Amino acid sequence: MSMRQNDSPSTRPASSPEMRERGAERALGLLLLVDLVNEIAPGDPVTAPERWRDVLLRHGADAADLARQPPPHATAVLAAVARLRALFAVREMAELAAHVNPVLAAEGARPRLAEVRPGAWAVRAETDEDGDPALRVLVVGAFALAAWAAERGRIAWGICAAAGCNRTFIDEGRRAPQRFCRPACATRSRVRAHRARLGG
Structure with missing residues (x-):
């Protein structure tokens, strides 16, 4: 995948246009997981189901299908988001397996093999x-992250290293x-590091 000329792997925005175009080809759409974790605040059962639905719609869910389904319980939404965030904090493949395999088994x-859009297939x-x-969504998301890690051969996601930011991202860099x-x-x-060096 090409990157914009001025983007480096460590600074590339997680929601790049290229990734949004390819996201539907993956098991669930990894950007959907990122948005669920980033936009649903822990410990907020009042807005959690509504935000959950909004994210799904934004990522292509069918409004009629969602209307026919019972809404997710707020506690289930918060629990699923917390478990997804825990996966984004994983740094080693063996640790990922220890998290994902019990979810899939349970x-x-x-x-x-499913056709996620005309001509595009994914497991x-x-x-x-x-x-x-x-x-x-938790189960399918855990599967999607496991498949992405297996494809890349490493943990290719994370939580932002900037002070005061805890947003998650998917890493598509090759370097x-x-x-x-x-x-x-x-x-x-x-800038913070440069000022710290000057102050030291």
Whole structure:
């Protein structure tokens, strides 16, 4: 995948146009997971289900299908988001396996080849339709992250290293691992480090 000329792997914005174009080809759309974790505040059961629905719609979910489904329970949404954020904090493949495998086993996830859009196919995790919607997204999301890590051969995501920022990101770089969620955080961190050196 090409990057814009001025983007480096450590400062590239997580929601690049190239990635948004390819996101639907992955098991769930990794940017969907990023937005769920970044936009649903921990400990806020009042707005969690509504924000959950808004993110799904923004990432291409069918409004009629969502209307026919029972809304996810707020506690289930917050629990799913917390577990997804825990996956974004993982730094080693063995640790990822220890997190993901129990989730997939407990919920009986079944891999299947699915056409995610005309002409684009991906391996997805299928779960029981009767389960809580938030739990289904957790299972499919865990599968998507595991597949992405296996494809890249490393943990290719993270939580922003900038002070005061805890946003998650997906790393699509092919060189140095990405450390920041967006260029603004990388610039702010460089300025902070430079001032610290001058002050020292």
